[in-house]
Amino acid sequence: METILSIQNLWKIYPNGTVANQDVSVDIKEGTIHAIVGENGAGKTTLMKVVFGITQAKSGNISLRGTPFAPSQPSEAIDAGIGMVHQHLMLAPELTVAENIVLGVEPKRGGVFFDFDTAVQTAQETSEKYQLAVPVDKLISELPIGTRQRVEILKALYRNAELLILDEPTAVLTPQETEILFQTLDQLKEQGKTIVFISHKLKEVKRIADTVTIMRAAKVIDTKPASELSIEGIAELMVGHKIDLSRVAAPEHIGPAKLSVRNLNMTRDDGVEAVRKVSFEVAGGEILGVAGVEGNGQTELVRALVGLLPVDSGEILVGSTDIARLSPKEIRQLGVSHIPEDRMEDGVAPLMSIQENIIVDRYEKPDFSTWFRIFWKNVLAHTVGLIRDYRIHAGSPKHEISSLSGGNIQKCVVARELSADPDVVVASQPTRGVDIGSWEHLHSLIVEARNRGRAVFLVSADLDEVLKLSTRIIVMFEGEIVARFEDASTVTAQDLGPYMLGIKRQEESSATVSA
Amino acid sequence: MQQFLLKNFDAVRTAIAILIGMLICVLLIILVSSSPGDSISIFLFGPFSSQRTIASIFEIATPIIFTGVALSIAFQAEQFYIGAEGAFYITAAVGTAFAVSTSMPWFFHIPLILLVSGTFGGLWGLIPGYLKARFNTSEVVTALMLNFVALYAGLYLINNFFRDRAAGFMVSFRLPESAELSRFIDRTRIHWGVVLALVVAVWAYYFLYHTRTGYEIRTVGHNPKFARFGGINVFKVIIIVHILTGAIAGMGGMVEIMGIHRRFNWQDLPGQGWDGVIVAIIGRMHPLYVVAAAIFLGYLRVGGQQLRLMSDVPFELVLVIQSAIILLITARAFLSQWEARMVIRQASEEAES
Ligand SMILES: Nc1ncnc2c1ncn2[C@@H]1O[C@H](COP(=O)(O)OP(=O)(O)OP(=O)(O)O)[C@@H](O)[C@H]1O
Ligand SMILES: [Mg+2]
Numbered sequence: 001m002e003t004i005l006s007i008q009n010l011w012k013i014y015p016n017g018t019v020a021n022q023d024v025s026v027d028i029k030e031g032t033i034h035a036i037v038g039e040n041g042a043g044k045t046t047l048m049k050v051v052f053g054i055t056q057a058k059s060g061n062i063s064l065r066g067t068p069f070a071p072s073q074p075s076e077a078i079d080a081g082i083g084m085v086h087q088h089l090m091l092a093p094e095l096t097v098a099e100n101i102v103l104g105v106e107p108k109r110g111g112v113f114f115d116f117d118t119a120v121q122t123a124q125e126t127s128e129k130y131q132l133a134v135p136v137d138k139l140i141s142e143l144p145i146g147t148r149q150r151v152e153i154l155k156a157l158y159r160n161a162e163l164l165i166l167d168e169p170t171a172v173l174t175p176q177e178t179e180i181l182f183q184t185l186d187q188l189k190e191q192g193k194t195i196v197f198i199s200h201k202l203k204e205v206k207r208i209a210d211t212v213t214i215m216r217a218a219k220v221i222d223t224k225p226a227s228e229l230s231i232e233g234i235a236e237l238m239v240g241h242k243i244d245l246s247r248v249a250a251p252e253h254i255g256p257a258k259l260s261v262r263n264l265n266m267t268r269d270d271g272v273e274a275v276r277k278v279s280f281e282v283a284g285g286e287i288l289g290v291a292g293v294e295g296n297g298q299t300e301l302v303r304a305l306v307g308l309l310p311v312d313s314g315e316i317l318v319g320s321t322d323i324a325r326l327s328p329k330e331i332r333q334l335g336v337s338h339i340p341e342d343r344m345e346d347g348v349a350p351l352m353s354i355q356e357n358i359i360v361d362r363y364e365k366p367d368f369s370t371w372f373r374i375f376w377k378n379v380l381a382h383t384v385g386l387i388r389d390y391r392i393h394a395g396s397p398k399h400e401i402s403s404l405s406g407g408n409i410q411k412c413v414v415a416r417e418l419s420a421d422p423d424v425v426v427a428s429q430p431t432r433g434v435d436i437g438s439w440e441h442l443h444s445l446i447v448e449a450r451n452r453g454r455a456v457f458l459v460s461a462d463l464d465e466v467l468k469l470s471t472r473i474i475v476m477f478e479g480e481i482v483a484r485f486e487d488a489s490t491v492t493a494q495d496l497g498p499y500m501l502g503i504k505r506q507e508e509s510s511a512t513v514s515a
Numbered sequence: 516m517q518q519f520l521l522k523n524f525d526a527v528r529t530a531i532a533i534l535i536g537m538l539i540c541v542l543l544i545i546l547v548s549s550s551p552g553d554s555i556s557i558f559l560f561g562p563f564s565s566q567r568t569i570a571s572i573f574e575i576a577t578p579i580i581f582t583g584v585a586l587s588i589a590f591q592a593e594q595f596y597i598g599a600e601g602a603f604y605i606t607a608a609v610g611t612a613f614a615v616s617t618s619m620p621w622f623f624h625i626p627l628i629l630l631v632s633g634t635f636g637g638l639w640g641l642i643p644g645y646l647k648a649r650f651n652t653s654e655v656v657t658a659l660m661l662n663f664v665a666l667y668a669g670l671y672l673i674n675n676f677f678r679d680r681a682a683g684f685m686v687s688f689r690l691p692e693s694a695e696l697s698r699f700i701d702r703t704r705i706h707w708g709v710v711l712a713l714v715v716a717v718w719a720y721y722f723l724y725h726t727r728t729g730y731e732i733r734t735v736g737h738n739p740k741f742a743r744f745g746g747i748n749v750f751k752v753i754i755i756v757h758i759l760t761g762a763i764a765g766m767g768g769m770v771e772i773m774g775i776h777r778r779f780n781w782q783d784l785p786g787q788g789w790d791g792v793i794v795a796i797i798g799r800m801h802p803l804y805v806v807a808a809a810i811f812l813g814y815l816r817v818g819g820q821q822l823r824l825m826s827d828v829p830f831e832l833v834l835v836i837q838s839a840i841i842l843l844i845t846a847r848a849f850l851s852q853w854e855a856r857m858v859i860r861q862a863s864e865e866a867e868s
Pocket of ligand 1: 014015016018019020038039040041042043044045046047087393402403404405406407408433435
């Protein structure tokens, strides 16, 4: 097989002095799927950004089909047949899906004017060709993050990329969507395309990759054919110990309900019912997991629970207070904390420092300020503590948070929300994009909160996560609860599947059954 | 050295931008002037040639510090409220009206006038602020329209009710002596307003970087969704920011009347509001840097005046240099390659050792 992309002795140092790639060499063979794995901050994204021309290496050589290649901007990489789907999506929120897909290579009427109809049509065709369903005439800002992800992939495919770089594309997809994506990738591979695939989900790596490169601390540890590696083997190479996928023990003591939702209804801006007659309770000491294909009302539900979206009718009780009309701040003061599904949109202010991001919910606490002054020294000490306790790879708390790797930004968000010691944790995709070592670590922290009698409401596209952590599980489909499992310990992914896809539903959605 | 350059990279970059701007200006002077040597030295050193010219720098800078600091607060919250010009003008008119209709000892009169004008300026800023916070109306558009409203309302007020017909010009009555900010250096017009301006700048710095509300303002500016998510009341922040900007800019207008003109004599918008935009950008929206930027702008202006008086170079040239400098400073990419190279050299030295 031909080597399509060869990276030799590449060094990348960021302006703040971080060495992100240290003497990295990788060969990528044409027509294969090449996975890159490694802990958060290992330098995977950076390496791909260099290949795609977003940032430039300090030294080293890249060659594309044997000719030296050093793109100084993405357009050069795109012209050379490289497509990249970024870890943090880069779509124009105020444009439609179709416009985003064709952006930069728009169809023109008379060579001048943007031809909207053709754009919609080609976008639709592309969507059908690769079996990635997207609503082509919707605005990006109206779409849940998983759908945005598909738009990004289509955008790259539309440009006829020969070498497709996917940076954690499945972090925001459900297992079903992931499987569809994999079929697409297999198909693309058969057509001779090459795919670089970054993921923290080793099962996926094993399923899809031909070759695996493992990175740690800015260096390449090893590159091997996937067939020679087991999931456990990769994990061990990455984090140095075995990973435990088994379920957590059921809680010993479950207290009274801390979060109760009754007959909740919500409508989206476009008039579609997003949440319908949803009722549930989460008690102190338990974790209620929500399974469901993303886009079935979970996003809206979660945002209502924390005061970011209004509801049409129904009650949301925290303790005995109805919070349906309260502001985000008042809800936080009642002891609710929130890990948002999209960390870059709601979770952080990218250009503020890590410490300024940490205190957003607590800067008014007496430890950190009085009415006339913020005690930055205390803020700094507090942040240093969180960086240590949550094992965040960060230089100084005063660095911009966007200079951290994706997984480490996620850990900052989780650190803030769990360290608030909330009564109720509303966690949406809490471990999105973190490496398997941190995945385990964050899980133990969530379970610890549970054991301290907190109520945890967990929404995740990662079924392994839902199954591992949940005490009880509900399944959402088209805005409704279609199944409830009162004892999660015996539930399997196969049990959930038909409900998630809307093939089956328990008769009375308010009825309860055990699996 | 390298360490120092890196630590202060923004400052270094600004300094270099200024140098290049000056260089362009010098080149232009060489092109247009018949005695370039003299003209250049008039331009560069003229501002320092006498006590009078040095004082001019600070006289010009004083109102611009007010408007620049006011706009820094708005810009930090990503509010492009550019109505400082209108607030400056109309508050001066209203403040003058108040000052000439009241009389009391100066230690009551001056604080009271400042209070009245600050309050009025704040209310003036509240209009676009409320429209923005409540209806998401573009503050740029409302502020621009309000600048015209300010001009005509101010003219109407002064010309119809407070016009000094004895003066022979369209000006207001003279302020009572108890309302004048006194000048404290002989043979100059430097007045206590410069001290007020510095106090306001230091306060604004402290406010933005060391208080809760300042933190809220900067957070809303960086990412309003995140601010809301975290529990910050975005509505409140937008309102506060507009009130403060209007109040500080407006106070600046009244201070200019009380210290320099001593009566309201503007028949048109005087331009300090726009100068405020310039120094807020050059000063990177940091109140203390804004002070330096305002003084620098004063220096350029005085140099320009000197040129006009004493050489054959047109005054417009000063505008050229200003634009060149602003363009260079605002171009984020300017010199960033150089910075990157320096960091890399340093980091690899460390990696190897
Ligand atoms: N713009 C930046 N400025 C400074 N440092 C950066 C920047 N981007 C990344 N880094 C640093 O470079 C290192 C590698 O980051 P990178 O994003 O490549 O990691 P990654 O392997 O993709 O991690 P993750 O799995 O969390 O996405 C990290 O230490 C990170 O803090
Ligand atoms: Mg990454």
